[in-house]
Amino acid sequence: MEVLFSIITLIGMGYAAFIGIRWMARAGHASQNKDQPLTPTDMKVLEQSVARLVADLKAAADECVARVEFTLNEAEHRIAAMQAGRPASTPQPAECAPSVQTELAGNNTALFTPQSGMTTGEIELVKGLQSIAK
Secondary structure (H helix, E strand, O other), rough: HHHEEEEEEHHHHHHHHHHHHHHHHHHHHHHHHHOOOOHHHHHHHHHHHHHHHHHHHHHHHHHHHHHHHHHHHHHHHHEEEEEOOOOOOOHHHHHHOOOOHHHHHHHHHHHHHHHOOOHHHHHHHHHEEEEHHH
């Protein structure tokens, strides 16, 4: 169910981005027809808004991808358990990846695996809080 929700969310975000870009393009064409084009300040604000939108889309896509990968790992774990003749149990994040404390000890977020159950944003937040606490 989470995988389906993640896929639907990605499709919805892509559609929203398409509508937003189309709206911006139409607004740009309309302003070109007028005597007053966008000022440099307007362009800067638009550029910042687009950068925030892209960053938000990337973060949401990363979270959805992490959910899908975790669900796939869970399915592989269940298949392996069924093939070995054991009852299929839901793996805990600790079974799927090294402990979060071990991951937090490093400075590189690339070392974090999606199977740990934490998104990159959550890991960065925990690291930031740990650095503040020290």
